[in-house]
Amino acid sequence: MAKIKITQIKSVIDRSERQKKTIEALGLRKINHSVEIEATPSIIGMVRKVNHLVKVETV
Numbered sequence: 121m122a123k124i125k126i127t128q129i130k131s132v133i134d135r136s137e138r139q140k141k142t143i144e145a146l147g148l149r150k151i152n153h154s155v156e157i158e159a160t161p162s163i164i165g166m167v168r169k170v171n172h173l174v175k176v177e178t179v
Contacts, residue, residue, distance in 0.1 A: 123179040124163075127154040130173045142170050 128148040132140045146166055147155040156179055157163055167176055 121158045121160060123156050124159045124167075125154055125156050125177045125179050126167060127152065127175045127177075128173060129175050132173065135173070139170050139173065142166050143173060146170075146174075148174070 126146055126148065128143060128151055131151060132143050146163070147157070159178075167174060
């Protein structure tokens, strides 16, 4: 599978608990923190749920 780089660009303050848990599950901790992970269907689904909080790039 391809790898993607996910960067958190907005805060999780005042977001639903589900969105906060999704950001945490992706491995993001704070604004401008990035992680590189495999683009599995489950990861892509998680990114779609919080796409307004993150930026996604292919690696």
